[in-house]
Amino acid sequence: MQKELIKGNEAVVKGAILAGCSQYYGYPITPASEIAQAASRYLPPVGGTFIQAESEVAAINMVYGAASAGMRALTASSGPGISLKQEGLSYIAAAELPCVVVDVMRAGPGLGNIWPEQGDYHQVVWGGGHGNYKCVVLAPNCAQEMCDLTMLAFDLADKYRNPAIVLADGYVGQMMEPVVFPHKRVKVPRRDWALYGDAESKRNVISSIHMSTESLEKHNNKLQGKYAEMERSEVRFQEIKTEDADLVLVGYGIVSRLLQSVVEMLRAEGKRVGLLRPITLFPFCSKRLSELTTQGKHFLVVELSNGQMLKDVQLATKEATPIHFYNRMGGAVPSVDELANVARKYVK
Amino acid sequence: MASNVLKKAESFFDHFERWRPTQNQTTHYCPGCGHGNAHKLIAEALDDLGLADRSILVSPVGCSVFAYYYFDVGNVQAAHGRAPAVATGLKRSHPQSIVMTYQGDGDLASIGGLEILHAANRGENMTVFFINNAIYGMTGGQMAATSLIGMKTTTSPYGRSVENDGWPLRVCELLATLPAPVYIERCHLADAKGIMSCRKAVKKAIKNQADGKGFSFVEILAPCPTGWKMTPLEAEKWVKEKMIPYYPIQVFKDESATREGRFPQPREVADDELWKALDLGLFGETHPYDEPFVKNFSTTHFKFAGFGGQGVLTGGVILAAAGMQENLEVSWIPSYGPEMRGGTANASVVLSKDPIGSPLVVNPDVLVAMNDPSLDSFEDTVRPGGIVFVNSSIIARKLRRSDVDVIYVPLTDIAAEQGLTAGANAVLLGALMEYTKLLPIATIKEIIPLGIKRKQLIDANLRLVDAGVEWIQNNVKGRKQSVTVPPSKQTAATPVMFPEK
Structure with missing residues (x-):
C-alpha cells in the first residue's frame, strides 16, 4: 500500500485537489499557514488558481466569486481569520453557494496564542455571521481525516449548496501521520445555477437580497429545511466501547485522540468507559446522545474551550443523566494521565 | 450608432420582470x-x-x-x-x-x-x-x-x-x-x-x-x-x-494602445500528471508486512528536542517515515510557530503496532536531547527505565536521574568530523537504531534521501548514519536492559525492552 507521511494541513490541500477543487484564496495565519503554502505549491501546476488575498475578508469573497462560477473553492484560516470570514460565510450560505473553509483552531480570545484550542466551536457551529444560517461542520482527528473529511466537505457543500467547514485544531493540522490518498479524482460537473460567462448561464443570478418580507421569510424557511435534512441524513460520529460503558467520554478533534488513550487505560483497569466522538458538529449526534442517556450512561465532556460543545450535549440529553465537564484553555492540552484521573472520579 | 442610442440596448431586458411583473418598463x-x-x-x-x-x-x-x-x-x-x-x-x-x-x-x-x-x-x-x-x-x-x-x-x-x-x-x-x-x-x-x-x-x-x-x-x-x-x-x-x-x-x-493582451488558457491535467504533481507515491510501497515484527512491536514514545537548525524535527520525521514503511502506526507532532525559528524545537514521535491514541508525548520512552535547555526541560519527564540520548558535544552535564538508561554521544563532533555539522541528526538516527534495534538501519537509510535535493548531501548523510552505528558498536558495551524486540528485524546484540507501563 502507498502511504504518505504528511501534515494534516497538507493533506487538506491534496485531498481538496483530488476532490476537484481548483481554486484557493487565502491569507496566512499560524497554525493554518501550511494549507495556503501547499495550495500555492500544488494548484498552479495542475491548472488551478492560488491567490494570497489582501485580507481574510477578501479571501472569503474571492471564494464567493469562484463558487458563483461553479468551481470547487477552498479557503483556510484560524480563529481570528475565521471571525473576519463570517460576513462572507453568511452571504455564501444565503446565496446557496457551496464552498469549503478549513479552520485550524488556535487559542483565543483576541490575538491569544498559536497553540491548539477549540474556542471557535460557537462561531463555527452555531453561526458567527448574521442571520439564520448554518454551516456543515466536520471535525477530523487525524491526518487521514484531514484529507477524507475535506473531500466529504466538498460533496456535502455541493449536495446542499451550502458552505462546509472543516474544524480542526493546531495539533491535528500540524501533526504528520500516514495518509492513504484515493487514487482517483472527482470531476466537477457543470452546475445549472452557476455563471460560466456564456450564453447558457447568463440568466443565472447569484444574490442574497430579498426585498419583500414574504420572499425573505420563504427563503429562510427553505434554508431551515436544508438544515433539517442535514440533521436527518448527515450525522456522523464514532463510538468506541460504549455498549457496556457506564461513563461515556465525549470529545472531538485532538481531544478525542487523548480520550481514546484514556479509554484504553481505564479499560485495562476494568473500568467500563467508552468514547463518543462527534465527527459532524453540525449536524450534531443529538439523537445518539439521547439514546445513550436512556440507557442510563453518564457523560464526561472534555473540551479545549469554556464548554462550547458541552451546551450541545446538554441540549441533546436534556441533562437526564449526569454530565461532567473537564476543560483546558489558552493552548494547554491535558495529558492522558490527567484525563484518566478525572475520569476515574466518575466511574467505579 | 445613432439608432443604438435611441432604442433600448439589447443587453437590457425588454421588460424588467425581475423587478416587478407589471409596469416594468421603467427603472426603480x-x-x-x-x-x-x-x-x-x-x-x-x-x-x-x-x-x-x-x-x-x-x-x-x-x-x-x-x-x-x-x-x-x-x-x-x-x-x-x-x-x-x-x-x-x-x-x-x-x-x-x-x-x-x-x-x-x-x-x-x-x-x-x-x-x-x-x-x-x-x-x-x-x-x-x-x-x-x-x-x-x-x-x-x-x-x-x-x-x-x-x-x-x-x-x-x-x-x-x-x-x-x-x-x-x-x-x-x-x-x-x-x-x-x-x-x-x-x-x-x-x-x-x-x-x-x-x-x-x-x-x-x-x-x-x-x-x-x-x-x-x-x-x-x-x-x-x-x-x-x-x-x-x-x-x-x-x-x-x-x-x-x-x-x-x-x-x-x-496604456491601452501599448499593452500586450494576455489570455490565460484553462488547463486540464491527466490523472497521472495530477498524481505526480501532488508528490504522491513519494515513499513508494510500504515494505512487505512482517507479522512477527509488527505484532511484537512495543509502543514507543519519542521526544526529540534541540535548537532550531539541529534537525531534531526532521530526525523525528525520518524515524516516523521509517516506521510507516515497516507497517507500524506512526505519528509526529512538532512544537510549531515561533519555536521553529531559532528557539528550541521539539517533536513528539509515536511508533506503535496499534492505532495511536494521543500523539502527544508527555512521558517519553526515548528522549533525544541535543542541547542543554532540552535536557533541562525534559529530563524529568522520561519514564523510569527509558532511554536518554545526550548530545555530549554540546551538553556538558550528566543526568541527575539514575533510573534511566543514558547514552552520552558526541553527535555534533561526529558529524563535524565527516564535514557536515548540520548532520548531527543523521548520526543520531544511526546510533539510536543501532542501540535500540527498533527499526532496521536500512529503512532509515532508504528514507533519508527522499528529503534531500542535493545528491552529494545524500551520500554524506548516509555516511553519518553509519558513523552513528559504528560509534555505538565501538563505545557501548552491553545494554542495561534485556530485550524482547522485533525478532525478525533485529540485527544483533541485545535489543532493548521497555518496561510495562
Whole structure:
C-alpha cells in the first residue's frame, strides 16, 4: 500500500485537489499557514488558481466569486481569520453557494496564542455571521481525516449548496501521520445555477437580497429545511466501547485522540468507559446522545474551550443523566494521565 | 450608432420582470439619478462589442444592488465593498468571461477600500465602474468618503469638515500611482458632452478586458438629486460647479494602445500528471508486512528536542517515515510557530503496532536531547527505565536521574568530523537504531534521501548514519536492559525492552 507521511494541513490541500477543487484564496495565519503554502505549491501546476488575498475578508469573497462560477473553492484560516470570514460565510450560505473553509483552531480570545484550542466551536457551529444560517461542520482527528473529511466537505457543500467547514485544531493540522490518498479524482460537473460567462448561464443570478418580507421569510424557511435534512441524513460520529460503558467520554478533534488513550487505560483497569466522538458538529449526534442517556450512561465532556460543545450535549440529553465537564484553555492540552484521573472520579 | 442610442440596448431586458411583473418598463431609480445613464452606457457598450453573453456583472450594496433587474447578463450580488474580490474569484475561474463590477462611493471608496486597491494592484483583467455621487444614496443620504468639504448630509449635519472627516478621497488619483492598471479615467454625466465622453470610456474599459489588457477603471461623477435634496437640473449643475472642480475630468492613465493582451488558457491535467504533481507515491510501497515484527512491536514514545537548525524535527520525521514503511502506526507532532525559528524545537514521535491514541508525548520512552535547555526541560519527564540520548558535544552535564538508561554521544563532533555539522541528526538516527534495534538501519537509510535535493548531501548523510552505528558498536558495551524486540528485524546484540507501563 502507498502511504504518505504528511501534515494534516497538507493533506487538506491534496485531498481538496483530488476532490476537484481548483481554486484557493487565502491569507496566512499560524497554525493554518501550511494549507495556503501547499495550495500555492500544488494548484498552479495542475491548472488551478492560488491567490494570497489582501485580507481574510477578501479571501472569503474571492471564494464567493469562484463558487458563483461553479468551481470547487477552498479557503483556510484560524480563529481570528475565521471571525473576519463570517460576513462572507453568511452571504455564501444565503446565496446557496457551496464552498469549503478549513479552520485550524488556535487559542483565543483576541490575538491569544498559536497553540491548539477549540474556542471557535460557537462561531463555527452555531453561526458567527448574521442571520439564520448554518454551516456543515466536520471535525477530523487525524491526518487521514484531514484529507477524507475535506473531500466529504466538498460533496456535502455541493449536495446542499451550502458552505462546509472543516474544524480542526493546531495539533491535528500540524501533526504528520500516514495518509492513504484515493487514487482517483472527482470531476466537477457543470452546475445549472452557476455563471460560466456564456450564453447558457447568463440568466443565472447569484444574490442574497430579498426585498419583500414574504420572499425573505420563504427563503429562510427553505434554508431551515436544508438544515433539517442535514440533521436527518448527515450525522456522523464514532463510538468506541460504549455498549457496556457506564461513563461515556465525549470529545472531538485532538481531544478525542487523548480520550481514546484514556479509554484504553481505564479499560485495562476494568473500568467500563467508552468514547463518543462527534465527527459532524453540525449536524450534531443529538439523537445518539439521547439514546445513550436512556440507557442510563453518564457523560464526561472534555473540551479545549469554556464548554462550547458541552451546551450541545446538554441540549441533546436534556441533562437526564449526569454530565461532567473537564476543560483546558489558552493552548494547554491535558495529558492522558490527567484525563484518566478525572475520569476515574466518575466511574467505579 | 445613432439608432443604438435611441432604442433600448439589447443587453437590457425588454421588460424588467425581475423587478416587478407589471409596469416594468421603467427603472426603480429616482428621476435624474445617474445610474440610469450609467447602466445605459454599459449596456450599449456590451451591444457594440457583442460581449453580453460572456459578461458577468457584480453589483454592489447600494441603489444599484438591483442592476440584475435590468442587465441581461450574468449577475452576482456582492457584499458591501467586496465586489472586486468576488470579481477576482469569477474572473480567475473563467478567464474568458467579461467581469465588471459596478460600485458606488460608499462601497468602493470606504468599506471596500482594500479590495479595490488590491484588485487594481494585481492588475486583475476586469473592468470597474465607480459611480461617485458623493453620498450614500440608498441608506438615506449619509456622508461618503467622497462627500465634498462643507457638504451637509444626514451624518454631517453641520457640513463635512476636514478636521473631523478628512479630505474627500480622489480614487482615480490614488489608483493611478499603481503600475498594474491599464486604464483609469474620470468622466461625468452632467451634460450631453460628458455623457458622450463617458460612453467612450465605458466602452474602452470593457474592450480592454476582452483584449486581455488588464485592470480598467472608470469613475463616473453622477447626480443624486434625492440624496442631495435637489431637482435633477440643480443636481446636474452641482456636479459641474462643485464636483468637477474637486474631481477633475481626466484620463489618469491609459496604456491601452501599448499593452500586450494576455489570455490565460484553462488547463486540464491527466490523472497521472495530477498524481505526480501532488508528490504522491513519494515513499513508494510500504515494505512487505512482517507479522512477527509488527505484532511484537512495543509502543514507543519519542521526544526529540534541540535548537532550531539541529534537525531534531526532521530526525523525528525520518524515524516516523521509517516506521510507516515497516507497517507500524506512526505519528509526529512538532512544537510549531515561533519555536521553529531559532528557539528550541521539539517533536513528539509515536511508533506503535496499534492505532495511536494521543500523539502527544508527555512521558517519553526515548528522549533525544541535543542541547542543554532540552535536557533541562525534559529530563524529568522520561519514564523510569527509558532511554536518554545526550548530545555530549554540546551538553556538558550528566543526568541527575539514575533510573534511566543514558547514552552520552558526541553527535555534533561526529558529524563535524565527516564535514557536515548540520548532520548531527543523521548520526543520531544511526546510533539510536543501532542501540535500540527498533527499526532496521536500512529503512532509515532508504528514507533519508527522499528529503534531500542535493545528491552529494545524500551520500554524506548516509555516511553519518553509519558513523552513528559504528560509534555505538565501538563505545557501548552491553545494554542495561534485556530485550524482547522485533525478532525478525533485529540485527544483533541485545535489543532493548521497555518496561510495562
